[in-house]
Amino acid sequence: MANPVNPPRGMRDFLPADKSRREHALSVIRGVYRSHGFDEIETPVVEDYARLHAGLGGDNEKLSFSILKRGITPEALAAAAEQGDVETLADLGLRFDLTVPLTRYYATHRAELPPVFRAIQIAPVWRAERPQKGRYRQFVQADIDIIGEPGLLAEVELVTATSQALAELGLAGCVIRVNDRRILFGLLAHCGFAPETHDRALITVDKLDKIGVSGVVEELRGIDADAAERMGEVLQGVEPALAGEGIPLTRDAIAAALPAGAAEDGVANLAALGEALAGALPAGVELRFDPTLVRGMGYYTGTIFEVAHPGSGSSVGGGGRYDGMVGRFLGQDVPAVGFSIGFERVVDLITLPEQEGPEAIALVHDAEVPFAELVALKRELVGRGHRVRLEKRQKNMKTLLARVAAEGFTRFANVRPGIAGADELELRELAG
Structure with missing residues (x-):
C-alpha cells in the first residue's frame, strides 16, 4: 500500500469544518479589535536576515527559517555550513513573529501614521520548532499593538480589547496574569543577584511551573547560592496564593506579596492598572498579579501579560511593553506595547455557534x-x-x-x- 502523503512536519492541512472554525474565530477577534479602534495592516512574510537576527526576537531568532540567496551552489552551501557562516548564504528569512515586522513597518511609514498608532496584525508566522502537540512550524498570530503612547492608557486599551475578544469567543474562565519587568529586576536585586546575572536568573525563574521552587533554587545556586536561597523564600511565600485564587491586582495585595521596598515603580504601575480596569472586564475574565511571570522575550521593558485558561496546559495569549524596539530602527525611543492571542490554542477550545444569516x-x-x-x-x-x-x-x-x-x-x-x-x-x- 502506498504511504500517505502528508504535509511537512509541523505544518497542517485543514478540512472544511476546521477551516470554518478558524474563520469564525478570526472574524470574532478581528471584529472586536476593529470596534476598539485598531486598524489592520499587512507586512511581507519575509524580512531581511540581518533585521530578523538583530537581537530583537530573543530566543525565537534561533528558530527562524532563512532563505538562501539566489545562485548558492551545493558546494558553497556545504562550505558555509561547515564554517557556521549562515550570513554568506542567506539575505532573507521568514518572519518568526509579527512584532519585529511591525517595528520595521512603523519606522518605514511613521510620517504617514497617526501620533498614536493602534495596529491589528493577524497572519501566519514560521518557526523551526520541534513539532509536538500545541507547537507547529507554521501558525497564526493575532496581535494588537499601540505605538506612541507612553502612559498606562495603552495597557488599559489592550487588556480591555483582548478580554472582550476572549469573552466573545466563549472562553469563560480566562485569567490574565500581570507583572512588570521592573518588579522582576527589583526582586533579583533585593535577593542579591548582581545586575549582570539578571537575564540568566530570569531564564531560570521562568521555569517555575515546570521544575517547582526547589528546582529553581537549585539552578539559581549556580549563579549565587545566597541569593538563590533568598529567592526561594520569596517564591515559597507567593506559591500558595498563586495555586489558589491568585493575587488581586490591588496596591495592598501586590505589596503584601513582595519584600518591603522592592520595585516601587513597578508596584505603582500595576496598582494603577488594576484600579483603571476594576469592573471593566467582561464576565468570565479575571485579572491577577503574578510576581513570578517572566515572559521569555528580553525586549520587554515594563508591564507584561499572559492569559491562562483551564482548558489549556499552556498560555493562550500574552504580551507586554517593549519601549526599546522601535528606537533600534529610528535612533530615538518610541513607546510601544502589544498583546497577542495564541490563536492556535484558542481555536481548539471554542465551539462554533449555531449558524446564523443566509440559509x-x-x-x-x-x-x-x-x-x-x-x-x-x-x-x-x-x-x-x-x-x-x-x-x-x-x-x-x-x-x-x-x-x-x-x-x-x-x-x-x-x-x-x-x-x-x-x-x-x-x-x-x-x-x-
Whole structure:
C-alpha cells in the first residue's frame, strides 16, 4: 500500500469544518479589535536576515527559517555550513513573529501614521520548532499593538480589547496574569543577584511551573547560592496564593506579596492598572498579579501579560511593553506595547455557534437534469442570499444527507427535470 502523503512536519492541512472554525474565530477577534479602534495592516512574510537576527526576537531568532540567496551552489552551501557562516548564504528569512515586522513597518511609514498608532496584525508566522502537540512550524498570530503612547492608557486599551475578544469567543474562565519587568529586576536585586546575572536568573525563574521552587533554587545556586536561597523564600511565600485564587491586582495585595521596598515603580504601575480596569472586564475574565511571570522575550521593558485558561496546559495569549524596539530602527525611543492571542490554542477550545444569516441549501439533483436548469436554480437561490451546493443523487442518500448536514447545510431539495424556478422546490430540513 502506498504511504500517505502528508504535509511537512509541523505544518497542517485543514478540512472544511476546521477551516470554518478558524474563520469564525478570526472574524470574532478581528471584529472586536476593529470596534476598539485598531486598524489592520499587512507586512511581507519575509524580512531581511540581518533585521530578523538583530537581537530583537530573543530566543525565537534561533528558530527562524532563512532563505538562501539566489545562485548558492551545493558546494558553497556545504562550505558555509561547515564554517557556521549562515550570513554568506542567506539575505532573507521568514518572519518568526509579527512584532519585529511591525517595528520595521512603523519606522518605514511613521510620517504617514497617526501620533498614536493602534495596529491589528493577524497572519501566519514560521518557526523551526520541534513539532509536538500545541507547537507547529507554521501558525497564526493575532496581535494588537499601540505605538506612541507612553502612559498606562495603552495597557488599559489592550487588556480591555483582548478580554472582550476572549469573552466573545466563549472562553469563560480566562485569567490574565500581570507583572512588570521592573518588579522582576527589583526582586533579583533585593535577593542579591548582581545586575549582570539578571537575564540568566530570569531564564531560570521562568521555569517555575515546570521544575517547582526547589528546582529553581537549585539552578539559581549556580549563579549565587545566597541569593538563590533568598529567592526561594520569596517564591515559597507567593506559591500558595498563586495555586489558589491568585493575587488581586490591588496596591495592598501586590505589596503584601513582595519584600518591603522592592520595585516601587513597578508596584505603582500595576496598582494603577488594576484600579483603571476594576469592573471593566467582561464576565468570565479575571485579572491577577503574578510576581513570578517572566515572559521569555528580553525586549520587554515594563508591564507584561499572559492569559491562562483551564482548558489549556499552556498560555493562550500574552504580551507586554517593549519601549526599546522601535528606537533600534529610528535612533530615538518610541513607546510601544502589544498583546497577542495564541490563536492556535484558542481555536481548539471554542465551539462554533449555531449558524446564523443566509440559509445553506443542498440541491440534490438527478443526473438527467439539464445543466442550464441547475445553474438557473442555483443563481436564483444565491441571489436571495443563500449558500447553495449542487449534489448529484446517490444510491445511499442517508450518507449524502448526513455529510452535507455535517458541513453546515440546513435544508435540501430534490431536483428533477422540468422545475421552472426556486419557488417550486420542496425544501426539507436536514438533521443536525
